[in-house]
Amino acid sequence: MGFLITSLIFLVVGIIACLCTRICCNRGPSTNLFHLTLVITATICCWMMWAIVYLAQMKPLIVPILSEGE
Amino acid sequence: MGEIARGGCCPPMDLFRSEPMQLIQLIIPIESAHLTVSYLGDLGLLQFKDLNSEKSPFQRTYAAQIKRCGEMARKLRFFKEQMFKAGVSPKCSTTQFDANTDDLEIKLTEIESELTEMNANGEKLQRSYNELLEYKLVLQKAGDFFHSAQSRAIEQQREYESRQLSGESMETPLLQDQELPGDSSKPVKLGFLAGLVPREKSMAFERILFRATRGNVFLRQTSVEDPVTDPVSGEKTEKNVFVVFYAGEKVKAKILKICDAFGANRYPFAEELVKQAQMISEVSGKLSELKATIDAGLSHRVNLLENIGTQFEQWNLLARKEKSIYHTLNMLSLDVTKKCLVAEGWSPVFAIKQVQDALHRAAIDSNSQVSAILQVLHTRELPPTYFRTNKVTSSFQGIIDSYGVAKYQEANPTVFTVVTFPFLFAVMFGDWGHGICLLLAALYFIIREKKLSSQKLDDITEMTFGGRYVIFLMSLFSIYTGLIYNEFFSLPFELFGPSAYECRDLSCSEATTIGLIKVRRTYPFGVDPVWHGSRSELPFLNSLKMKMSILLGVAQMNLGIVMSYCNAKFFRNNVNVWFQFIPQVIFLNSLFGYLALLIIVKWCTGSQADLYHVMIYMFLSPTDDLGENQLFAGQKNLQLTLLLLAVVAVPWMLLPKPFILKKQHEARHGDESYAPLPNTEESLQVESNHDSHGHEEFEFSEIFVHQLIHTIEFVLGAVSNTASYLRLWALSLAHSELSTVFYEKVLLMAWGYNNWIILIVGLIVFIFATVGVLLVMETLSAFLHALRLHWVEYQNKFYEGDGYKFHPFSFTLLDEEEEIL
Numbered sequence: 001m002g003f004l005i006t007s008l009i010f011l012v013v014g015i016i017a018c019l020c021t022r023i024c025c026n027r028g029p030s031t032n033l034f035h036l037t038l039v040i041t042a043t044i045c046c047w048m049m050w051a052i053v054y055l056a057q058m059k060p061l062i063v064p065i066l067s068e069g070e
Numbered sequence: 071m072g073e074i075a076r077g078g079c080c081p082p083m084d085l086f087r088s089e090p091m092q093l094i095q096l097i098i099p100i101e102s103a104h105l106t107v108s109y110l111g112d113l114g115l116l117q118f119k120d121l122n123s124e125k126s127p128f129q130r131t132y133a134a135q136i137k138r139c140g141e142m143a144r145k146l147r148f149f150k151e152q153m154f155k156a157g158v159s160p161k162c163s164t165t166q167f168d169a170n171t172d173d174l175e176i177k178l179t180e181i182e183s184e185l186t187e188m189n190a191n192g193e194k195l196q197r198s199y200n201e202l203l204e205y206k207l208v209l210q211k212a213g214d215f216f217h218s219a220q221s222r223a224i225e226q227q228r229e230y231e232s233r234q235l236s237g238e239s240m241e242t243p244l245l246q247d248q249e250l251p252g253d254s255s256k257p258v259k260l261g262f263l264a265g266l267v268p269r270e271k272s273m274a275f276e277r278i279l280f281r282a283t284r285g286n287v288f289l290r291q292t293s294v295e296d297p298v299t300d301p302v303s304g305e306k307t308e309k310n311v312f313v314v315f316y317a318g319e320k321v322k323a324k325i326l327k328i329c330d331a332f333g334a335n336r337y338p339f340a341e342e343l344v345k346q347a348q349m350i351s352e353v354s355g356k357l358s359e360l361k362a363t364i365d366a367g368l369s370h371r372v373n374l375l376e377n378i379g380t381q382f383e384q385w386n387l388l389a390r391k392e393k394s395i396y397h398t399l400n401m402l403s404l405d406v407t408k409k410c411l412v413a414e415g416w417s418p419v420f421a422i423k424q425v426q427d428a429l430h431r432a433a434i435d436s437n438s439q440v441s442a443i444l445q446v447l448h449t450r451e452l453p454p455t456y457f458r459t460n461k462v463t464s465s466f467q468g469i470i471d472s473y474g475v476a477k478y479q480e481a482n483p484t485v486f487t488v489v490t491f492p493f494l495f496a497v498m499f500g501d502w503g504h505g506i507c508l509l510l511a512a513l514y515f516i517i518r519e520k521k522l523s524s525q526k527l528d529d530i531t532e533m534t535f536g537g538r539y540v541i542f543l544m545s546l547f548s549i550y551t552g553l554i555y556n557e558f559f560s561l562p563f564e565l566f567g568p569s570a571y572e573c574r575d576l577s578c579s580e581a582t583t584i585g586l587i588k589v590r591r592t593y594p595f596g597v598d599p600v601w602h603g604s605r606s607e608l609p610f611l612n613s614l615k616m617k618m619s620i621l622l623g624v625a626q627m628n629l630g631i632v633m634s635y636c637n638a639k640f641f642r643n644n645v646n647v648w649f650q651f652i653p654q655v656i657f658l659n660s661l662f663g664y665l666a667l668l669i670i671v672k673w674c675t676g677s678q679a680d681l682y683h684v685m686i687y688m689f690l691s692p693t694d695d696l697g698e699n700q701l702f703a704g705q706k707n708l709q710l711t712l713l714l715l716a717v718v719a720v721p722w723m724l725l726p727k728p729f730i731l732k733k734q735h736e737a738r739h740g741d742e743s744y745a746p747l748p749n750t751e752e753s754l755q756v757e758s759n760h761d762s763h764g765h766e767e768f769e770f771s772e773i774f775v776h777q778l779i780h781t782i783e784f785v786l787g788a789v790s791n792t793a794s795y796l797r798l799w800a801l802s803l804a805h806s807e808l809s810t811v812f813y814e815k816v817l818l819m820a821w822g823y824n825n826w827i828i829l830i831v832g833l834i835v836f837i838f839a840t841v842g843v844l845l846v847m848e849t850l851s852a853f854l855h856a857l858r859l860h861w862v863e864y865q866n867k868f869y870e871g872d873g874y875k876f877h878p879f880s881f882t883l884l885d886e887e888e889e890i891l
Contacts, residue, residue: 006594034084034485041489045547049497049554050595052621056614057570057592059676064571064604065585 003054007047014043085463087479087640089418091453091876093119096413096429097443102436103402103411107395107879109428114880115421117454119414121403130400138175139393145178146386149378152185158375160382171392174385181378188374192367193304199360200301204266204309205337206353207294211311212264212339213346215290220343261322262315265329265336268300269293269308275332279314282324288315301335313339390884398879414447416454416876422446453478456876462539463488469540473861474871481636483865486629492543494859497622498801498852499544501809502552503559507845508545512538544853554596555802559840560809562599569593569600611806615799617669623795623863624658624666627788630867631655637868645734649727653719654784654867660712660719662792671701688713724781728774783866791863797855805848812839 021035094116098106110116122130153160267275272291279287290313297306312334316322329336340346402411417425426444433441455476459467466488476482499505515522515538522535534541556562570593571586586600593599597614601607631654638646668681679699687694688709696706816839820832865871877883 002591030082031084033081034086037083037485038489041486042493045489045493046550048622048625049493049551049618052618053554053596053614054592054594055670055673056617057598058673060588060610061676061678062606062610063585063587064598064600064610065583065606066581066604068582 003051003058006054007051010043010047010050014039014047017043083485085457085459085467085482086485087482088455088457088476088873089420089876091416091456091478092419092422093447093449093451093453094415094417094422094425095445095447096415097405097445098402098411098413098429099433099438099440099442100409100411102432102438102442103399104395105436106429106432106442107398108391109432110425111391111395111398111879111881113421113424113428114878114882115417116425117416117876117878118398118401119416120401121412121414122401127400131402131404132396132399135396136393136400139171139389139396142171142175142178142389143393145182146382146389148182149185149375149382152189153375153379153382156372156375158372158379160379171388174388178385181374185371185374188367188371192364192371195360195364195367196304197301199357199364200299200304201335202353202357202360204298204301204335206350206357207298208264208266208311208337208339209346209350209353211292211294212313213343213350214292215313216341216346217343260315260317262313262339262341263322263325263329263336264311264313264339265334266294266298266309267291267312267329267332267334269310271332271334272310272312275312275328275334278328278332279325282328283316283321286317286321287325289313290315302333387884391881394879394881394884415879418456418876452873454876455480455873457482457484465537465540466491468536469857469860470865471875473865474869475873475875477870477873479640480870480873481633481640481868483633483860483869486633487860488543490626490629490864491856491860492540492547494622494626494798495544495852495856496547496551497618497798498855499548499805499848500551500555500802501557501559501805501844502549503557503561504809504840504844504848505545505547505549505552507841508541508548508849512542512545516542544849555806556597556599556602557806557809560806560813562597562602564599566593566595569598571598571600612799612803615802616796617673619795619798620662620792621666621669622798623792623859624662626795626859626864627658627791627867628655628663630864631658634868645727645730649730650723653722656715657719657723657785658788660716662788664709664712665792668701675701677701720781720785723784724777728770728777731773732770787866791866794863795859797859801852801855805844805852808848809840809844812836812844 017039018036021039022032025035026032096106127133127136150160276289276291279289291310293310294308298309299305300307300309314325316325326336328334340349399411402413404410405412422444429442429444432438455478457463457467457476463484467482467484469491470476470482470484470487496505511534515535519538527535552558553565556565568590570588570590572589574580574584574587582605585604585606597611601610631651634654635647635651638644638651665681665685668679668684671677672679672681679701684696684699684701687696692710692713693706700706813836816832816836820829820836823829
């Protein structure tokens with residue numbers, strides 16, 4: 001799975017989560033906006049974390065060197 | 071106030087702005103004032119302003135009533151004390167208690183006098199009971215003396231007689247012949263006193279008696295085995311029964327005085343055995359009688375206290391409510407006609423209907439002819455800050471509030487903190503095993519929420535319980551970051567497919583020297599498990615986590631600056647948008663945004679460029695060629711542009727804003743500078759204007775210095791704050807290293823001994839180290855560091871935090887206040 005596909009999965013999951021909160025706890029426009037903000041922030045945080053780790057391993061400058069014992 | 075004057079960059083969002091407030095004035099007829107305030111207290115959405123702040127508590131209108139409430143509270147405290155002593159616990163009864171205060175006061179007074187009388191009687195009875203007990207002891211013990219003395223005397227007599235009968239023996243001393251008959255024929259009249267003396271004083275008592283009477287007394291003492299209750303003090307003490315024999319009235323007086331001084335209780339005592347027996351039986355009879363009386367009294371008292379206990383909570387609540395009502399009434403000012411009370415207070419705009427409703431109901435229920443009048447006042451005073459939080463958001467709001475309460479309608483960092491706080495925590499606490507442990511703890515608190523919230527908890531549990539939703543989110547995020555870091559109690563798992571690395575050849579001979587080679591696509595989710603335990607693990611993870619910290623930090627600081635834009639837009643402050651927000655964005659991103667860009671480009675291209683070198687020489691010699699450190703074409707020109715922008719951004723932040731403020735101020739007050747002298751009616755108003763005018767004129771240097779400080783803080787802060795985000799790297803490194811150490815040095819070592827006792831000991835040590843160090847200490851330190859990153863690095867970009875909290879007059883808040891007092 002490439003970078004773009006997984007990012008797309010994150011996007012889809014984020015959208016589904018937004019819809020879920022919208023459907024499950026619909027408490028007026030201002031509360032819904034608050035929930036939306038929370039879900040979007042959480043999705044972006046998680047995606048950033050994943051993306052950073054993925055990108056860092058994409059073109060490795062150093063490779064794993066196993067320890068002597070193993 | 072509020073909506074019309076305010077703009078906004080986005081539609082209204084819960085928690086983002088504090089509730090719009092308004093200052094309202096209530097004119098309440100005096101006869102319905104009490105009920106009105108009571109209903110408003112039930113509503114709990116109005117913060118009364120103290121209109122009598124210049125008056126001392128004793129000068130206020132309802133001082134007498136407050137005193138009465140204080141008296142009631144004292145009585146209730148007395149009952150509580152009595153109930154505590156008797157071991158009766160107050161029960162929550164569901165029966166509605168609807169008496170007014172006067173009835174309650176009378177009832178409390180009655181019960182109090184009944185209770186005190188009962189206590190006094192009980193005390194008296196108990197005292198005489200104890201006295202009788204002591205008396206009985208004296209009778210028994212002293213009776214023993216007399217008994218043994220008499221039997222010895224009879225024995226001696228008998229011996230003597232037998233000797234006489236045996237005739238003139240050679241051994242019989244001559245003197246004895248004369249003494250003994252003399253003794254019996256001419257008895258000396260000896261007096262005696264019997265009583266009890268505390269054992270620790272008995273030696274001194276004996277010595278003093280001996281000295282005072284020059285040895286002319288005979289004292290017999292015997293210890294009482296069980297401690298005796300002293301009738302005077304009511305305490306259990308160890309005592310000795312004594313009988314002192316003396317001759318003469320003078321000596322008796324002395325002995326009596328000594329007895330008093332030593333706290334020795336004396337009791338009448340008869341010499342004859344028959345009388346003694348009679349007295350003992352008499353005393354025993356009295357004792358059992360008294361015992362029955364005391365028991366009856368006690369049970370009556372317990373009944374009364376239990377009666378109190380069933381209603382205690384209601385009474386207490388009523389008394390506290392009453393006191394708070396009068397306390398509030400004291401804050402209102404009395405109208406000149408003395409028929410109305412005038413109240414002023416802050417209330418959220420949405421509550422105006424409810425307040426009006428409460429006023430209306432109060433007017434009807436108190437049969438008042440006129441209803442209270444409500445009118446909205448316009449003021450330039452800053453309203454209090456009020457956020458409508460729920461049980462999840464309140465703890466996050468608490469985190470923000472402990473830094474500083476938001477200014478009225480200022481952008482609230484809580485909106486993002488709810489997610490970013492647990493997220494940054496989890497970046498430092500990435501281990502999904504530990505995350506699950508934390509999740510279980512949080513779930514325990516959440517599931518038992520109802521039960522625990524009604525209980526009284528100790529400090530630490532209370533704090534953990536209060537933050538249960540914070541811990542819950544923290545644990546969820548740390549499970550996620552644990553999966554990213556691929557650590558489960560420091561162990562990696564191949565959860566998302568095979569590792570991307572393999573040996574270079576079949577023999578795998580170079581795996582420990584040159585290393586493995588990447589043969590597949592990148593490991594799809596998180597850190598490749600092959601890194602764990604390899605020799606290049608640390609260099610790789612350090613570089614990754616360090617860069618991640620900077621990327622996350624730059625992102626969060628940009629979010630903070632965007633929040634400052636929201637504030638500027640909302641308060642229609644274009645100066646802040648153009649001369650604060652824009653140069654700040656440019657400055658931060660031309661330096662650290664560029665660094666973030668370089669990091670990403672380096673990762674994507676796999677370039678060998680040295681980012682330190684690039685960043686340092688961007689400042690030292692920007693015109694030099696980058697050489698092998700070039701990451702992309704046109705980098706040099708981009709760097710030059712960015713550097714130029716950053717340099718321009720600094721004076722852009724510093725200079726225009728104070729001058730523009732000055733100009734705006736002059737435009738506003740330009741006409742007044744040459745205004746004609748004010749006539750007397752307007753003098754007050756204009757005077758205040760003059761005040762502010764002169765004040766602001768004087769402030770220009772202050773504004774400039776303020777802006778200077780702000781600019782310096784931002785410029786230096788951009789560097790130091792970015793560096794500060796490196797704590798994410800340091801803490802997460804420490805966490806993973808510690809858990810590796812515990813796993814390898816404790817669990818694996820214990821396993822290696824092949825001895826189940828060592829294994830169990832090792833397991834126990836491992837569990838304690840994991841819970842104590844990793845789950846408690848590390849959680850705490852990661853929590854604190856996340857807190858700091860939010861309070862300082864994030865919030866200093868936009869948050870003023872100089873507001874004050876909305877404290878409505880509410881009966882539901884009474885309990886909390888009580889505890890503080």
